[in-house]
Amino acid sequence: MAEPVRKGLLNVAGRVRLYCPYGEVVPGMAYLVRRLLENTANESFLRQSFAEGTELDLLLEAPEASLERELAAQSARVAERSAGAQSLPPFVNESLIDFSFPANRAAFPQAIAKVRASAGREIPLFIGGKDVFTPESLPSVNPARPEEIIAKVCQAGKAEVDAAIGAARSVLTLWRRSPATERAAVLRRAADIARRRIFELSALQTLEVGKQWDQAYHDVAEGIDFLEYYAREMLRLAAPRRMGRAPGEVNRLFYQPKGVAAVISPWNFPFAIAIGMAGAAMVTGNTVVFKPASIASTIGYSLAEIFREAGLPHGVFNYCPGRSAVMGDHLIEHPDISLICFTGSMEVGLHIIEKAGRTGSDQTQVKRVIAEMGGKNAIIIDDDADLDEAVLQTLYSSFGFQGQKCSACSRVVVLDSIYKQFTERLVRAASSIRIGPAEDPANYMGPLADPSLAPNVLKYIALAEQEGHVLLKRADYPIEGAYVPLTIVEGITPEHRLAQEEVFGPVLAVMRAKDFDDALHLANSTRFALTGSVFSRSPAHLTKAEEEFNVGNLYLNKGSTGALVERQPFGGYKMSGVGSKTGGPDYLLQFMDPRCVTENTIRRGFTPIADDDDWF
Numbered sequence: 001m002a003e004p005v006r007k008g009l010l011n012v013a014g015r016v017r018l019y020c021p022y023g024e025v026v027p028g029m030a031y032l033v034r035r036l037l038e039n040t041a042n043e044s045f046l047r048q049s050f051a052e053g054t055e056l057d058l059l060l061e062a063p064e065a066s067l068e069r070e071l072a073a074q075s076a077r078v079a080e081r082s083a084g085a086q087s088l089p090p091f092v093n094e095s096l097i098d099f100s101f102p103a104n105r106a107a108f109p110q111a112i113a114k115v116r117a118s119a120g121r122e123i124p125l126f127i128g129g130k131d132v133f134t135p136e137s138l139p140s141v142n143p144a145r146p147e148e149i150i151a152k153v154c155q156a157g158k159a160e161v162d163a164a165i166g167a168a169r170s171v172l173t174l175w176r177r178s179p180a181t182e183r184a185a186v187l188r189r190a191a192d193i194a195r196r197r198i199f200e201l202s203a204l205q206t207l208e209v210g211k212q213w214d215q216a217y218h219d220v221a222e223g224i225d226f227l228e229y230y231a232r233e234m235l236r237l238a239a240p241r242r243m244g245r246a247p248g249e250v251n252r253l254f255y256q257p258k259g260v261a262a263v264i265s266p267w268n269f270p271f272a273i274a275i276g277m278a279g280a281a282m283v284t285g286n287t288v289v290f291k292p293a294s295i296a297s298t299i300g301y302s303l304a305e306i307f308r309e310a311g312l313p314h315g316v317f318n319y320c321p322g323r324s325a326v327m328g329d330h331l332i333e334h335p336d337i338s339l340i341c342f343t344g345s346m347e348v349g350l351h352i353i354e355k356a357g358r359t360g361s362d363q364t365q366v367k368r369v370i371a372e373m374g375g376k377n378a379i380i381i382d383d384d385a386d387l388d389e390a391v392l393q394t395l396y397s398s399f400g401f402q403g404q405k406c407s408a409c410s411r412v413v414v415l416d417s418i419y420k421q422f423t424e425r426l427v428r429a430a431s432s433i434r435i436g437p438a439e440d441p442a443n444y445m446g447p448l449a450d451p452s453l454a455p456n457v458l459k460y461i462a463l464a465e466q467e468g469h470v471l472l473k474r475a476d477y478p479i480e481g482a483y484v485p486l487t488i489v490e491g492i493t494p495e496h497r498l499a500q501e502e503v504f505g506p507v508l509a510v511m512r513a514k515d516f517d518d519a520l521h522l523a524n525s526t527r528f529a530l531t532g533s534v535f536s537r538s539p540a541h542l543t544k545a546e547e548e549f550n551v552g553n554l555y556l557n558k559g560s561t562g563a564l565v566e567r568q569p570f571g572g573y574k575m576s577g578v579g580s581k582t583g584g585p586d587y588l589l590q591f592m593d594p595r596c597v598t599e600n601t602i603r604r605g606f607t608p609i610a611d612d613d614d615w616f
Helices: 003-013 025-040 045-051 056-060 063-079 102-117 158-170 172-177 180-196 198-208 213-238 272-283 294-309 324-333 346-356 387-403 416-432 451-467 516-523 539-548 587-591
Strands: 121-123 125-127 130-132 137-142 145-154 249-257 260-264 287-291 317-319 337-343 368-372 377-381 409-415 469-473 487-490 507-513 531-535 553-556 592-600
Touching: 025 045, 045 056, 102 198, 121 294, 125 158, 125 294, 137 198, 137 294, 145 198, 145 294, 158 172, 158 260, 158 287, 158 317, 158 324, 172 249, 180 198, 180 213, 180 272, 180 294, 198 213, 198 294, 213 272, 213 587, 260 272, 260 324, 272 287, 272 294, 272 337, 272 587, 287 294, 287 324, 294 317, 324 337, 324 346, 337 346, 346 368, 368 587, 377 387, 377 516, 387 409, 387 416, 387 507, 387 531, 409 416, 409 516, 416 469, 416 487, 416 507, 451 469, 451 487, 451 507, 507 516, 516 539, 531 539, 539 553, 587 592
Parallel strands: 121 145, 260 287, 260 337, 287 317, 337 368, 377 409, 377 531, 409 507, 487 507, 531 553
Antiparallel strands: 125 130, 125 317, 137 145, 249 592, 469 487
């Protein structure tokens, strides 16, 4: 390789040493293939310089300069679009945390200590801009140390729900008539506040629901992304659009909010999903009654703190934690609730859809339900996959945050020819990770988010032992805390419950496929369609997966988790949810009703010429 360079060096130095692979054919070929893949990759320096002729100055410029150049290009493109978004810089995802920086490593223990200093405080409801304390409260605990109470959270009953809906209704007209620029500005101020408090908000997740440092940080970063992205999207959608070009009339299409929204958030992404749903509802002009997941209610209260500091008018956002059995149905069925935005399990989602579908005589509109529900996500391992990458990505997708993500991999479908090689490596990798409290960054996996979740996961582990052959069952975890065994089981087929039912814990079923078509059949053999992943070097197989793998988010040569706002709008179909994808260009439309106004412009006997610049 590079013979001209070699000859030039020889002329200058008089001596050149060459090296090449030596030994058995198969390892040598593997080395050659790896070099070919590296040198021909899209981002390879060699490819960009020799094959694509990219200027050397561009190849050698600092990453910051490259980013600035790309942002400038984006800004130019955005400036050509609708006038509403011209005042904001292009959307850029919040940076992921880099723990190679000492300041980041030091900030987390300090933030954890700060959160612990306020442990045991009483958290009130927040209704109509005021803190409301109730006689009943529930403790929120550290799942790694259940005796440690993070906070005592006041509980809402039906009376408090009615008060919150009343407060939301009282300001609805004022809020919906406020300019979209003002509503977007509130979200952007909230994003700045969350950005300032990011380590504290992350540490709270580590202690309240057992999220590892990086995953907690990235959850808050995603929440910031939602706020920034939806603010820009609202400005894009705010300007009326002219429809048609018929002479003698002007048709204006625009959107208005639906009304009072019930936002019901999950505990697995307790900040990002919560603030994303609430922010989307409010920036579109709706007012909100927010019910957080019980075990993440302290994190939920941080939304009230952030929006209050951001200057949101009183009553637009109302924080109303409480037991679902006590106040959940009352909130859903209330005639003044126009919109329900939910993320959680399929069972609860279907219950909400059923309840919301019963229209009472005192309702003035049909309730809209936006529901992101569960998944039974699969990763397919093709026979030519890069196993170094596939094993690590499957491990992270399956056991990151203890397998408690709706996007987590719970089935890995492996082609027969590499089945033994892959499963052996996967089991060895899963055997090597550390298990313990999430506040210790050395631990790869921690406890479940709450002790109440353990019995259900243990039930499925027992089922795994009945339906298949257990390859690994880790029992080396702390005695104290909501820990369950990391479990990998093989011999699972579509007829087994373990292949069909969502577990929401660190339980992975391995399924064996005859060929790639069989692997797709196995991957598609559930009621869910949320996320999926394929590891393959075959362009034909990747194209086939893109066409036939029935999931809302498909990842090629990447794990099944980690969607980013705007880059990978997230959401599924079938039993995985109903509604448009979060973090995407269609999401805000669900929170509004479209209207069209037609004006007869020849009523005075002439047809004016409209200036298109007034519309686009």
